[in-house]
Amino acid sequence: MLAWIGEPADGRGIRFAAPGGEWDFWPYPRLASLTEDVAAGLRRAGVEPGDVVCLVQRPGPGFVAALFGAMLAGATPAPIAPPAVFQDPGRYREHYAGLVATARPALVLTEPDLVPRLGPLAPGVPPAPLGDLLAGRPSVRRSPQRAGREPYGGRGPDALLQFTSGSSGRARGVRVPYRALEANVAAIHAWLEWTPRDPVASWLPVHHDMGLIGCLICPVARQSDLWSMPPEDFVRDPRRYLACFGELGARLTAMPGFGLAHIARKVPPAALAGLDFRDWRAAIIGAEPLDPEAFERFAALLAPHGFAREALLPAYGLAEATLAVTGLPLREGWTSVRVLPGSLAPGSPVRLGPEGVPVMGCGRPLGVEVGIRAEDGTPIPGGTVGEIVVRGPSVADGYAAEPGGSTRFDGDALLTGDAGFLLEDRLYVLGRLGDGLKIRGRMVFAEDLEAELARAGVPAHRVAAALGHRRAEPTVLLVLDRPRPGWPGLAREVLRRRTEGARVVVAAAPIPRTTSGKPRRRELWHAFLSGGLGEAPHEDPGRGERDGEDRTGEEVAG
Numbered sequence: 001m002l003a004w005i006g007e008p009a010d011g012r013g014i015r016f017a018a019p020g021g022e023w024d025f026w027p028y029p030r031l032a033s034l035t036e037d038v039a040a041g042l043r044r045a046g047v048e049p050g051d052v053v054c055l056v057q058r059p060g061p062g063f064v065a066a067l068f069g070a071m072l073a074g075a076t077p078a079p080i081a082p083p084a085v086f087q088d089p090g091r092y093r094e095h096y097a098g099l100v101a102t103a104r105p106a107l108v109l110t111e112p113d114l115v116p117r118l119g120p121l122a123p124g125v126p127p128a129p130l131g132d133l134l135a136g137r138p139s140v141r142r143s144p145q146r147a148g149r150e151p152y153g154g155r156g157p158d159a160l161l162q163f164t165s166g167s168s169g170r171a172r173g174v175r176v177p178y179r180a181l182e183a184n185v186a187a188i189h190a191w192l193e194w195t196p197r198d199p200v201a202s203w204l205p206v207h208h209d210m211g212l213i214g215c216l217i218c219p220v221a222r223q224s225d226l227w228s229m230p231p232e233d234f235v236r237d238p239r240r241y242l243a244c245f246g247e248l249g250a251r252l253t254a255m256p257g258f259g260l261a262h263i264a265r266k267v268p269p270a271a272l273a274g275l276d277f278r279d280w281r282a283a284i285i286g287a288e289p290l291d292p293e294a295f296e297r298f299a300a301l302l303a304p305h306g307f308a309r310e311a312l313l314p315a316y317g318l319a320e321a322t323l324a325v326t327g328l329p330l331r332e333g334w335t336s337v338r339v340l341p342g343s344l345a346p347g348s349p350v351r352l353g354p355e356g357v358p359v360m361g362c363g364r365p366l367g368v369e370v371g372i373r374a375e376d377g378t379p380i381p382g383g384t385v386g387e388i389v390v391r392g393p394s395v396a397d398g399y400a401a402e403p404g405g406s407t408r409f410d411g412d413a414l415l416t417g418d419a420g421f422l423l424e425d426r427l428y429v430l431g432r433l434g435d436g437l438k439i440r441g442r443m444v445f446a447e448d449l450e451a452e453l454a455r456a457g458v459p460a461h462r463v464a465a466a467l468g469h470r471r472a473e474p475t476v477l478l479v480l481d482r483p484r485p486g487w488p489g490l491a492r493e494v495l496r497r498r499t500e501g502a503r504v505v506v507a508a509a510p511i512p513r514t515t516s517g518k519p520r521r522r523e524l525w526h527a528f529l530s531g532g533l534g535e536a537p538h539e540d541p542g543r544g545e546r547d548g549e550d551r552t553g554e555e556v557a558g
Helices: 028-044 061-072 089-103 112-121 130-135 178-191 209-222 231-236 238-246 257-266 292-305 446-456 487-498 521-529 552-556
Strands: 013-017 023-027 052-055 076-079 107-110 127-129 160-163 173-176 200-202 226-228 252-256 282-286 312-317 324-327 336-339 357-360 369-373 386-391 408-410 413-423 426-432 436-439 442-445 463-470 473-480 503-508
Touching: 013 028, 013 061, 023 028, 023 061, 028 061, 028 130, 052 061, 052 089, 061 076, 061 130, 061 209, 089 112, 089 160, 089 173, 107 112, 107 130, 112 127, 127 130, 160 209, 178 209, 178 324, 200 209, 200 238, 209 226, 209 252, 231 238, 231 257, 238 257, 252 257, 257 282, 257 292, 292 312, 292 357, 324 426, 357 426, 369 413, 426 436, 426 442, 426 446, 436 463, 436 473, 442 446, 446 463, 446 473, 446 487, 463 521, 473 487, 473 521, 487 503
Parallel strands: 013 226, 052 076, 052 107, 076 160, 107 127, 200 226, 200 252, 252 282, 282 312, 473 503
Antiparallel strands: 013 023, 160 173, 312 324, 336 357, 369 386, 386 413, 408 413, 413 426, 436 442, 463 473
C-alpha cells in the first residue's frame, strides 16, 4: 500500500476537479512528498503507532496525503464524511459524535472552515486543520483523552478503520488489517487485469469502501492516472464524468446502480457527440440491489459511441469484507434470472419463470469463499435461498466496538445478513435479511416494493420501505418524502397487491439516508414503533406524479 511513496511514478497522478471544467493535476512525486510531510507532522504531534487519526476532509490532495500519511506514521486512518450541503445539522451532529466515540482518535484532521463546526460536536477531541499540522504549530497535539491508553482493542495499527454506510442501523467502525486490504486490492487488480497504464475516473465519496478502496486506494497503489470529481459535480454535470472516458482516456470506474440511472435520465443522446467509449473496459456496479432496466438504458445510450455492454460488471461487496466479494469477469456479459416470488423464502429452492422477479447475477468470488447458510447455520446447496457467508483473506478483523445489526463475525466467517443464492457459482443477491418479511409463507423484500412503486410513478429517491412485526402483526411501512397528491393512495394500492396478509401503513416524513444514499430502514422502523411517524392521509389511488425536481445529490453528496 505504501510502496508508491518511495518510488513515485513521474508523469502520472491524480487530477482533481476544479471550477470551470479544469483539472488540478497532482503528479505522484508531489503527492508522495506531501504524504511524507503529513507523516512527519503526525509524529511531531505525538501520534503513536496504533493510534487512530480521523480524517474529516473533502476530496483533494490533502485527503490523499492524510490517508497514506497516517499509514506511513504507523497510525490507523479513519475517514469520516464532512458535513454535506444537503445534510441535516442535527443528524450530522449525532452521526459525527457517534463515530468519534467509536474510533477514540488521537487526532482529528480537517479543514480550516470545518473546525468551528466540528469542535462542539466532540469536545474531548478538538479538530485540527491539516495546514497547522504541516506547519508544526503547537496547537496540534495528540488528544489528552488518548494519553496513556493502548490502541483500541490493545492492537497494533490496522490499515483502516472504515465506517459502514449505516443502511441497517448506526454506522459501524470496521477494523481492516493490512493483510485484508492488500488481499482485496490484489484481487481487484487481478479481476480487472489492472495495469499502471489503466486510467480511472470516479465521482464517488472517498470516505468508505467503494470510493475509498475501489476508486482511490486501488489506483494509487497501481500509480494509475485518476480523475476525481466530487459527487455534487457529477449530479450537476454527469456529461463531464462521461468525458473522462470519451475524451480523456479513462478505462475503469465503479458506482452504485443509481449512478447509471442518473446518467441515462440527465444526459441526452445529442450531448454525447464526439465522445468515444471504445476503450472503456470496466464499470463496476454494486452497493445496492441492481436494476436490469438501468443497465439496459445506460448501455443503449452509450452504445452508438462504442461502449460495450460487457463493460458493465455487476458486483457484490461490503465494508466488513474490505470491499469486493464477487464480481462478473471481464468480457463475460451480465445476465439476470426471473425468480418466482413464492421461492424467495430462506431455505426455499429457487424456481425460475417468465413472470418472476428479475435478479441480476453479481459474478463469482474474488479471492474469497462464498457460501449460503440456512437459518440454523448449516450450509445449504446451490440454488437455495439463504444467508450469504464469506470467508477468506479479505474479511476484516471485526468491529472497533461491538454494535447491533444483522452483519456479524463468527470466527473466520462473515455472516453478511444478506439473502441470496448461488447458481453455477454465480452469486445472486436478494437484499438485506433484516429488510425482508415472511408473509403467508413467502418472503417480501423492501427493495422490491420500492422498485415497484418507482415503476408505478413514485420517484425512487422519494420512497423507502421497512418491514417487521408490530403487536405480533406483520406490517409493511412505506415512507414518502413530501408526497404529491395521489402518491399515498397509489402506494396503498400497490402494496396491498404485493403484501396480502400484512398490515400496510403509509407515512409522510423525511427519509434518513446513509452517506451512500441508502435508506436507513431500521431508523424508520423504530421511529414508527415509537409513534414518531405520521400516517399519510387516506385518499383514492391515483397515478404518482413525477416532478422535475432531482434530489440525487442528497443520495450521493456524503
